[in-house]
Structure formats: C-alpha cells, structure tokens
Amino acid sequence: MAKISSNQKNPNSYNTSVFPTWCPGCGDFGIWGALKQALELLEINPDQVAFFFGVGCSGNISSFIRGYGFHSLHGRAIANAIGAKLANHKMPVIVIAGDGDLLGEGISHFIHSARANHDITVILHNNGVFGLTTGQASPTAVTGFKSKPIPTEITDEPVNPCALAIMHQAGFVSRGFAGDQEVLCNLISQAIAHPGFSLVDVLQPCVTFNPDKSYIWYRQRINPVKIPAKDVLTGIKNSLWTDKRIATGIIYQNSRDAFHTNYPQLQTETLLATTGKKRNIQKLLKGFK
Amino acid sequence: MKSEISIKVGGPAGAGVKSVGQILAKTLQRLGFHVFEYPEYPSLIRGGHNTELIQALVEKKYSLTKPVDLLIALDDKTLSLDLPEVIPGGMVIFDSKIDFKSNSSKIKFLSIPMSDIALKLGNPLTANIVAVGAALRVMGSTTETTSKLLADQFSQKGPDVISANIKSLEAGWNFVKDKSFHPILDLISDLPAKGRSASGGKVSNELMMNGNEALSSGAISAGMGLYTAYPMTPSTPILHFLAAHQNEFGYISLQAADEITSVNMVIGAMHMGVRAMCGTSGGGFALMNESLALSGMTETPLVLVLVQRPGPATGLPTWTEQGELQYAVHAAHGEFLRFVLAPGDIEETFQMAFDAFNLAERYQTPVIIMLDKFLSESSMSSGNLSSIGFSIDRGKITDPKKLNRVKNFQRYQLTADGVSSRSLPGMENGIFCANSDEHEYHGLVDESSSMRVWQVDKRLKKMETASKMMPGPQLIGPKDAKITIVTWGSGKLPAQQAMMTMNKKQETGNNEKVNLLHFSYIWPMNANAIREALKNCATSTLLIEQNATGQFQSLLKEQIGWEPTAYLRKYDGRPFYAEEIIEKVVEL
Ligand SMILES: Cc1ncc(C[n+]2csc(CCOP(=O)(O)OP(=O)(O)O)c2C)c(N)n1
Ligand code: SF4
Ligand SMILES: [Mg+2]
Numbered sequence: 001m002a003k004i005s006s007n008q009k010n011p012n013s014y015n016t017s018v019f020p021t022w023c024p025g026c027g028d029f030g031i032w033g034a035l036k037q038a039l040e041l042l043e044i045n046p047d048q049v050a051f052f053f054g055v056g057c058s059g060n061i062s063s064f065i066r067g068y069g070f071h072s073l074h075g076r077a078i079a080n081a082i083g084a085k086l087a088n089h090k091m092p093v094i095v096i097a098g099d100g101d102l103l104g105e106g107i108s109h110f111i112h113s114a115r116a117n118h119d120i121t122v123i124l125h126n127n128g129v130f131g132l133t134t135g136q137a138s139p140t141a142v143t144g145f146k147s148k149p150i151p152t153e154i155t156d157e158p159v160n161p162c163a164l165a166i167m168h169q170a171g172f173v174s175r176g177f178a179g180d181q182e183v184l185c186n187l188i189s190q191a192i193a194h195p196g197f198s199l200v201d202v203l204q205p206c207v208t209f210n211p212d213k214s215y216i217w218y219r220q221r222i223n224p225v226k227i228p229a230k231d232v233l234t235g236i237k238n239s240l241w242t243d244k245r246i247a248t249g250i251i252y253q254n255s256r257d258a259f260h261t262n263y264p265q266l267q268t269e270t271l272l273a274t275t276g277k278k279r280n281i282q283k284l285l286k287g288f289k
Numbered sequence: 290m291k292s293e294i295s296i297k298v299g300g301p302a303g304a305g306v307k308s309v310g311q312i313l314a315k316t317l318q319r320l321g322f323h324v325f326e327y328p329e330y331p332s333l334i335r336g337g338h339n340t341e342l343i344q345a346l347v348e349k350k351y352s353l354t355k356p357v358d359l360l361i362a363l364d365d366k367t368l369s370l371d372l373p374e375v376i377p378g379g380m381v382i383f384d385s386k387i388d389f390k391s392n393s394s395k396i397k398f399l400s401i402p403m404s405d406i407a408l409k410l411g412n413p414l415t416a417n418i419v420a421v422g423a424a425l426r427v428m429g430s431t432t433e434t435t436s437k438l439l440a441d442q443f444s445q446k447g448p449d450v451i452s453a454n455i456k457s458l459e460a461g462w463n464f465v466k467d468k469s470f471h472p473i474l475d476l477i478s479d480l481p482a483k484g485r486s487a488s489g490g491k492v493s494n495e496l497m498m499n500g501n502e503a504l505s506s507g508a509i510s511a512g513m514g515l516y517t518a519y520p521m522t523p524s525t526p527i528l529h530f531l532a533a534h535q536n537e538f539g540y541i542s543l544q545a546a547d548e549i550t551s552v553n554m555v556i557g558a559m560h561m562g563v564r565a566m567c568g569t570s571g572g573g574f575a576l577m578n579e580s581l582a583l584s585g586m587t588e589t590p591l592v593l594v595l596v597q598r599p600g601p602a603t604g605l606p607t608w609t610e611q612g613e614l615q616y617a618v619h620a621a622h623g624e625f626l627r628f629v630l631a632p633g634d635i636e637e638t639f640q641m642a643f644d645a646f647n648l649a650e651r652y653q654t655p656v657i658i659m660l661d662k663f664l665s666e667s668s669m670s671s672g673n674l675s676s677i678g679f680s681i682d683r684g685k686i687t688d689p690k691k692l693n694r695v696k697n698f699q700r701y702q703l704t705a706d707g708v709s710s711r712s713l714p715g716m717e718n719g720i721f722c723a724n725s726d727e728h729e730y731h732g733l734v735d736e737s738s739s740m741r742v743w744q745v746d747k748r749l750k751k752m753e754t755a756s757k758m759m760p761g762p763q764l765i766g767p768k769d770a771k772i773t774i775v776t777w778g779s780g781k782l783p784a785q786q787a788m789m790t791m792n793k794k795q796e797t798g799n800n801e802k803v804n805l806l807h808f809s810y811i812w813p814m815n816a817n818a819i820r821e822a823l824k825n826c827a828t829s830t831l832l833i834e835q836n837a838t839g840q841f842q843s844l845l846k847e848q849i850g851w852e853p854t855a856y857l858r859k860y861d862g863r864p865f866y867a868e869e870i871i872e873k874v875v876e877l
Binding site: 016018046047048050052055060062063066067068069070071072073076079080081082083084085086087088091108109112263264265266271272274275276277278279280281282284285288289 | 315318319494495496497498502506509510511512513514515517534535536537538539540541546547549550553554555556557558559560561562563564565579580583587673674675679680681683713714715716717718719720721722723724725726732733734
C-alpha cells in the first residue's frame with residue numbers, strides 16, 4: 001500500500017511512494033519534474049505548500065507529489081484554492097489541472113480568479129484533449145482535430161488561456177513546454193514567487209491521444225519572448241498562436257495588488273489565526289433593541 | 290379592551306413600507322410588547338404591492354393571526370387588497386392623495402395628507418414617517434419612544450437626517466391631534482399603559498430580530514472566518530448583514546462569482562482550518578450539490594445555509610415554503626453523512642449556527658441549516674441571545690506537538706466512531722491528500738476492493754455515531770393534551786401561536802388541550818429518541834408543513850414507521866396563520 005511519509009529518506013522530498021501512472025512519454029512527467037525542482041529551488045518544504053488538483057491525467061499527480069493536497073472535483077480546484085488562500089494567505093497555493101478541467105468545466109473560476117488577481121499559481125496541463133476520458137476534444141483542441149464523439153474535424157476555435165488571463169489583467173501570465181524542464185522549472189518558480197494570480201500554460205504532449213502535437217511539433221514552433229509585455233494589447237498579441245510560432249516564457253506581467261491584500265482584516269493576521277474563537281457579540285445585539 | 294394590536298402597512302416597492310414596519314415594530318417592543326413583524330413583497334424593485342404586518346401582544350407573540358386593527362395605506366392598492374382584513378371597529382389611515390370614499394360604518398377612515406406634509410417640510414421621502422406619527426397618535430401613544438428610536442437608528446447618518454425624520458413624525462402626530470373628531474382607535478387606546486403592564490414597567494431586554502440576523506449573529510459568535518454567497522432571495526440579507534460587520538469582527542464576507550465558487554471556497558477554507566459558511570436558496574443549492582459530495586468524500590467540514598422559497602425553478606422568489614426537505618436530506622451523489630438542521634425560532638436559529646460549525650468540524654462532513662423566507666425575514670421579539678452559553682468544539686484537529694511524535698500520520702485512519710484526526714495544511718508531519726477519489730489512509734488513490742469497503746464503512750460509521758447523539762424532538766406545552774401538533778422548522782411559530790390561543794380558551798372550558806412536538810434536528814434521525822418522544826404524543830396528532838407532498842411526513846414514515854392522525858399542508862407561498870391551524874385542530 002502507498003505511504004506518503006513513513007519511509008522517506010529525505011523528509012523534504014516531493015516524491016510519494018507511488019510512481020506516476022502516466023503513459024510512457026507523457027508530457028506530464030516533465031511538468032512533474034519541473035514542479036518538484038521549482039519547489040526545491042524556492043526552499044518550500046512539502047508541508048508548507050497547499051496543492052489543489054483538478055480531475056484528469058493531470059490531476060492524478062495528486063498521488064505522485066508530496067505536499068498538503070486537495071484532489072478536487074473536475075473543474076473546481078481554483079474555487080477551493082481561492083478560499084484556501086483567503087484562509088491562510090501566508091501559504092503558497094498551487095492549482096494543477098488540465099485544459100478540459102480549467103477551460104471547460106471550470107472556465108468561469110479561471111476568468112474570475114484571474115480578474116480578481118487571487119494570489120494562486122495555476123499550472124495548466126495543455127494537451128488539447130481530455131486525456132483521462134480517452135481523447136475527446138478539449139477546449140484548446142485546434143480546429144481540424146478528430147475524436148470519437150466528433151469524428152468529423154472540429155470547427156471550434158480553441159480557447160487561448162494566456163490571452164484570456166491577460167485580457168483580465170492577471171498578474172503573471174506565462175507559457176512553458178513540458179519538453180524543456182529547466183526552462184519550465186524557472187517559469188514555475190517565478191510564478192509561485194509572483195504576488196498575484198500566476199498562470200503557467202504548459203504545452204503538454206499527450207502521446208496517446210494527440211500524437212500529432214508531438215515534442216518535435218512543439219519544438220519547431222516554440223519561440224521564447226524576450227521581455228514580458230506590460231500592456232494588455234501587446235500581451236494578447238504575443239500570446240496568440242500562429243501556424244509557425246507559439247510564444248513561450250513570461251508573456252505578460254503587471255504589479256497589481258493581490259486580492260487578499262485589499263482586506264484590512266488580513267493586514268496583520270491570517271483568518272486561520274483568528275477563527276474558531278468565540279466572539280463577544282454584546283454590542284452587535286444592542287442594535288436589535 | 291384588547292391586549293394586542295395588529296397593524297398592516299401597504300404601499301408600492303420603494304415607498305418605505307419596510308421602514309414603517311420596522312419602526313412601529315421596534316417602538317411597540319420598546320413600549321413593552323412582544324412583537325411579530327412579517328413582510329410580504331413581490332420580486333420587483335419599483336411598484337407592485339409591499340406590505341408589513343406588525344402584531345404586538347402583551348404575552349409572548351409567536352406568530353401571525355389574521356385580523357387587522359389598523360391599516361396604513363400608502364397607496365390605493367392597499368385599500369383595495371388589504372381592506373377586507375380590517376375588523377369591525379378597526380381603523381384605516383390613508384394618504385390624502387388617494388382618491389377614496391368609504392361607505393363602511395363599521396370601520397373608521399382617516400385621510401392624512403402624508404405626501405403633502407412631507408413635501409412641505411422639504412422631505413418628500415418621509416411621507417412614510419408622517420404615517421408613523423399619525424399611527425402613533427391613533428393608538429394613543431406619544432412620539433417620545435419613536436423619536437428616540439429614530440435617533441438611535443440614524444445615528445450614523447447625522448443630526449440632519451435625524452431631525453428631518455423626527456419633524457415628519459411629529460407633523461403626522463400633530464395632524465391627527467388637531468382633527469376635530471376623536472380619532473383614537475377604541476380597541477387599542479393608551480398603548481403605552483398596556484406596554485407598561487406587559488413589561489412590568491421595565492424596559493424590554495428582548496431583541497427584535499429575524500432569522501437571517503439570528504443566523505448571522507450566531508455564525509459571528511461561533512468564530513466564523515469566511516462567509517461566501519451569490520445573491521439569492523431570501524438568503525441575500527445574510528450576505529449584506531455579514532458584509533456590514535466584517536471589519537468590526539475580523540472575518541471576511543464576500544460575494545462569490547456563483548454558487549459553485551461559493552461552496553468550493555468554503556470547502557477550501559475549511560480544509561485549511563478556517564470556519565467558513567455559504568448561504569443560498571434552492572436554485573443555488575442545486576448548483577452546489579456536487580460539492581456536498583466533495584465535502585462528504587474528503588471529510589472536509591462544510592456549513593451551508595439553505596433558505597427555502599417556493600420552487601420549482603425560479604418559483605415564487607420572495608415567498609415562503611418548506612419544499613426542500615427531502616432534497617436536502619438526499620442531495621448529491623453517493624452515500625455519506627450530512628446533517629440537516631431546521632431551527633424553529635430565533636433562539637434556535639442562533640443556537641444552530643453554533644451547532645452547525647461544531648457538528649461540521651466534529652464529524653468532518655456537510656451541515657445544512659434550513660430556514661425559509663418566513664423565518665428568515667420575519668422579525669420577532671426574542672430572548673437576549675447573548676445569554677445563551679455555547680462552547681466551541683473544533684473536533685479532532687491534531688495538536689501539532691503530537692504530530693511531531695507520529696511517524697506516519699494517517700488522515701483517514703479507521704476509528705471506532707468513524708472520525709479520524711485531521712491535520713491542517715502547514716502543520717509539520719501532517720501531510721495528507723484530501724481526495725475526491727476513493728483513497729487509502731493517507732488520502733492517496735486506492736481502488737482496491739478492501740480499501741473501498743473500509744473507507745465506505747468508516748464514513749458511514751460517522752452516520753451511526755451521529756444519529757445516536759442527535760437530540761430528539763421537543764414536547765412543548767401541557768403534557769395531558771388531547772391533541773398534539775407535530776412541526777418541523779419554522780412550523781413551530783404558527784403552531785405555538787395556535788396552541789397558546791387554544792389553551793387559553795381551554796381555561797374557559799371551551800376546548801381540548803393542545804400541545805406540540807417540534808423537530809429541529811432533522812437528519813440523521815435518532816430513531817430511538819424519536820420513537821420515545823412520539824409515545825408522549827396525544828392520541829390525536831396533526832402534522833403541519835408548508836409543502837404540497839408532505840415531505841417530513843413521508844420521511845417519518847420511511848424512517849420511523851409513524852404516521853399522524855391528520856395533516857395540514859400549505860403551499861401558496863403564504864405562511865400559516867394560527868386560525869388555519871386552530872380550524873383544523875377543531876375538526877379532529
Ligand atoms: C463533473 C464531471 N464531469 C465529467 C467528468 C469526467 N472527466 C474526468 S477527467 C475529464 C477530462 C479531463 O481532461 P483534462 O482536464 O484536459 O485533463 P487531462 O486528462 O487531459 O490531463 C472528464 C471529462 C468528471 N470527473 N466530473
Ligand atoms: S493519456 Fe495522454 S495525458 Fe494522459 S497520461 Fe497518457 S499521454 Fe499523458
Ligand atoms: Mg487535457
């Protein structure tokens with residue numbers, strides 16, 4: 001049986017006793033590696049981080065990475081995460097989920113948390129498919145994609161999560177590639193360090209259900225941006241895919257205050273520090289006389 | 290002379306009907322009466338027909354009765370719609386701008402230029418306050434208590450607002466005084482004297498509070514850290530109230546993007562160790578259903594307030610019903626423990642906000658508090674809640690010091706009562722995964738047959754533990770009654786009013802004695818305690834509930850195998866009036 005912590009040689013290791021169950025060659029391995037590296041780099045111990053996982057191949061990372069985890073419903077991890085951040089804003093909060101999860105079932109949470117600039121990091125496994133449910137088109141599937149439910153080529157335009165986040169002035173919007181772990185680790189660590197909503201849209205090859213978008217296909221197109229855009233229009237423009245070019249790196253960044261900093265209640269203490277103690281409401285009740 | 294008074298105020302939305310109701314209700318309370326105030330309004334912002342029914346009694350006033358002694362009409366609709374409720378000997382005061390001539394000799398009519406007086410004073414928006422002044426004079430009261438009340442209520446808004454309102458109040462009062470005929474309502478003359486006799490000359494220590502306010506106050510007192518909601522009548526006032534007091538108490542109240550966000554924020558916050566609550570009505574509750582199961586599966590506490598209104602779908606947004614009991618008991622997929630609490634009055638509502646947090650944390654599972662529009666928006670005199678003594682129980686949250694000694698913390702360990710200890714994110718050595726997938730002791734996915742059975746049994750063990758400690762129903766009233774009225778949730782209010790009236794008649798030798806069996810801890814059911822309590826019922830029983838299909842009745846039949854002699858159901862969106870219950874009891 002799986003055990004998280006007992007026989008760990010290194011208490012700060014991010015591995016659990018379960019080895020990932022992803023398909024050999026899946027891009028999720030690269031994201032998994034980069035994330036663990038980033039947390040080590042930032043010297044965040046596993047018990048000092050709160051993960052919120054979506055449901056999908058991506059969300060299955062919940063059993064492969066050590067830390068305080070919450071494996072949510074399909075689509076809802078962001079909603080749990082923003083509540084958690086308000087509850088204990090001193091703790092890093094990281095959401096890990098797929099494109100179907102974050103941009104299909106959960107797209108409203110994605111937009112609203114970006115525009116509120118909640119201080120969470122969202123790592124989006126963008127593979128263009130519903131992996132776990134065996135290869136249906138996801139909201140980021142490109143036009144022409146074929147799948148069992150839609151055997152003819154799809155005609156919908158894909159959702160572009162970076163453009164969406166930039167349009168709503170999320171604090172930090174980046175795109176990485178699962179096949180380039182070093183660069184991805186760097187992006188993820190900067191995203192976690194950013195005080196505000198941070199997105200890492202990860203181009204993630206699904207070797208089983210989306211073989212056309214292979215490592216080579218991405219390598220031929222990725223094109224690192226040099227400096228993050230500060231204005232929305234440039235950011236959106238840079239985030240768009242063309243036939244030949246997909247921008248990676250930090251595409252857009254701003255210095256908006258994180259959502260929770262607007263609350264005077266949180267200036268000195270966390271809600272966690274003050275909750276669960278009986279309050280005196282004498283004065284409040286006087287108002288009812 | 291009567292020892293009670295019933296006043297109805299009517300007018301279009303936006304005319305200040307609500308303020309008239311509140312001011313009169315609080316004035317009467319300060320004068321020493323027990324007061325019940327009930328608002329009715331359609332789902333629109335301007336126009337329509339809003340009313341406030343304010344009923345005050347020298348004894349405890351539990352709920353509504355039908356007759357109206359004094360009708361205050363701010364528009365013509367009130368005169369056509371509400372006039373039939375005024376009893377012979379009663380009185381109507383109406384704004385002179387309404388073109389109205391009466392030919393009734395049994396009811397006194399008094400035309401008062403409310404709008405004109407307010408306009409002349411330079412405050413056209415205070416026509417309703419002129420009406421309050423006139424009503425006070427008609428009832429034989431001075432303006433003293435009310436002026437003081439206005440000063441208290443508008444203290445934030447400054448002296449100009451206060452003096453403008455008091456001027457209008459006095460102008461209304463003086464207008465009636467200067468009238469040549471004697472305009473005192475015979476039924477209720479010398480109100481202050483009655484109030485004094487009611488309170489024994491003391492200033493009332495009671496609170497004038499509605500269910501939403503009692504619930505909010507209870508949650509604040511219970512150390513709530515976060516409240517989230519998406520506006521939906523009749524739960525919206527909770528959001529407004531809690532938002533207004535957040536800085537003072539240090540919790541956060543916020544409007545979530547939708548109900549699914551709301552409930553999941555609460556689950557996220559609870560996972561981190563913060564007491565959190567969300568509130569909604571039926572439609573929003575439907576959206577939250579999948580997340581109830583998330584709370585059940587991950588064993589994360591959740592407190593959810595469900596303020597019912599008549600459905601299905603948008604239904605009657607601003608009216609009342611108890612139509613979601615079976616839904617709350619069964620909502621969401623899979624099998625897990627949830628608590629359903631349905632308080633029956635203000636004290637119970639306050640107490641159950643406390644209970645809800647304790648139960649959610651003790652059993653690490655969702656708790657649904659069910660109110661309805663009638664209880665949540667009716668204000669009534671209630672005991673001083675601050676004297677209710679509760680203690681906070683956060684359940685099995687592990688002590689971080691103990692965690693250091695544990696080598697292999699198992700969040701989902703099997704235990705005798707089904708409840709395992711919970712670490713909070715950030716605690717050293719307490720790592721686990723709260724997993725919506727079936728999981729093993731640490732929360733990692735486990736689909737094995739044996740672990741599945743163990744974990745299902747563990748979660749259901751909590752149901753067994755919980756049902757044994759659930760309080761049974763309360764028997765209220767005389768033990769030797771001939772008829773027992775059975776109620777759940779807000780049904781307690783009209784049933785108590787009916788019981789009080791009937792048992793008073795009994796003193797005069799008219800009727801059979803009546804008592805009440807009231808359920809507020811609804812689910813899980815403590816079958817033993819309920820069977821025991823049912824044994825103490827009278828031979829004739831009447832189950833009343835505000836829905837068409839008898840949801841509580843079928844739940845009792847299914848779980849306990851018990852059925853009442855008769856039932857009374859109402860589902861027109863209006864609350865029970867005591868008379869309706871009395872009529873049914875007399876038939877038995
Ligand atoms: C409410 C709900 N609807 C549908 C599902 C089934 N489901 C599980 S994973 C998934 C799609 C996963 O796709 P994605 O989020 O892109 O993750 P990936 O597997 O590609 O990493 C679906 C539809 C579910 N678990 N819950
Ligand atoms: S199906 Fe695709 S996304 Fe899922 S594990 Fe296999 S390769 Fe990865
Ligand atoms: Mg996907």
